[in-house]
Amino acid sequence: MTKIHYEIVSEENISMVKDLCNELMAYQKSLATIAPERFDSMSFETRMIPSVKNARANFIVAAMDGDEIVGYVYSNVSPKEVYSNEFATFFDLNSVKGDDVGCLSQFYIKDGYRNLGIGSVLYEKSMEWLDSFKDIDDRFIYVSNGNDAALNFYQRKGFKVSHQILDGFITVLRNN
Template sequence: MKQTERKIRLSIRYEVISEGEIGCIKHLCNELMAYQQSKAQIRPELFDSMCFETRMIPSVRSAKANFILAAKDGDELAGYVYSNISPKEVYANEFATFFDMDSVANEDVGCLSQFYLKEGYRNKGIGSVLFQRSMDWLNSFESIRDRFVFVSNGNDAALNFYQGKGFNISHQILDGFITVLRNT
C-alpha cells in the first residue's frame, strides 16, 4: 500500500472535563468561533467579540449543570461538546431572545451549546459519539422537556447533522444569523 493510501488509525477516547479544567479546551472553543465566522454569510462581524472568555465562561457560570466531553486522540484534543441545563430566562438577554419563553413549559431547558471537531476528525463517527453522550446526559434530567441547539448561519453541515439526529428547525433569530433547532 502506498504511503498516501495508508489508512490513518485513530485511537479516540472520550473524557469528561470538569468545570475547573475547562481551560484545556480554550483553543478548541476559539477555533469553533473562527470556524463559525468563516462560514457565516449573515453578519460575520458578530463573531469578532466571541471567544472562550465571552462564550464558554459566562455560559458555564449561568448554567445549573454543565457537561463537557472531549474527544482525545492520544494527547491531542480532537474536539468537544458542551451541553448545559439552564434557566430559560438565560436565553433572553442583550444579544437576543432565542425562543418564545411561553413555548417552554418548565423553568429550565437543555441546550447543546457548543460542538466542535478539528477538520481531520470529521466524518469518522466521533461527532456522533459526542452528540449521543451529550443527549444521554441531557435526557438524564427528567424535568427537561425542551432541548435546543443553535446553529450559526452558513454552517449547513451542522444543520444537516442535527436534523439527521432528530432536531427540527424551530425558527431563526437575528435576521437569520442563528437557526434555532428544537427537540422536545
C-alpha cells in the same frame, strides 16, 4: 489515527477546550454570510465562561487522540430566562413549560477528524446526559448561518428547525 477515547472535562479543567472553542468561533465566522463580524467579540472568555457560570449544570466531553484533544461537545441545562437578554430572545419563553431548558451549546471536531463518527459519539453522550434531567423536556441547538453541514447533522439526529433569530444570523433547532 490511533483509537479515540473520550474524557469528561471538569469545570476546573475547562481551559483544555479553550483553543478548540476559539477555533469554533473562527470556523463559524468563515462560513457566515450574515453578520460574520458578530463573531469578532465571541471567544472562550466571552462565550463559554459566562455560559458555564449561568448554567445550572454543565457537561463537557472531550475526544482525545492520545494526549491531544481533537474535539469536544459542551452541553448545559439553564433557567430559560438566560435565553432572553439584551443580545437576543432565543425562543418564546412561553413555549417551554418547565423552568429549565437543555442546550447542546458548543460542538467542534478538528479538521481531519470529522466524518469519522466522533461527533455522533459525542452527540449521544450529550443527549444521554440531558436525558438524566427527567423534568427537562425542551432542548435547543443554535446554528449560525452558513453552517449547513451542522444543520443537516442535527436534523438527521432528529432535531427540527424552529425559527431564525437576529435577521437569520442564527437558526434555532429544538427537539419538540
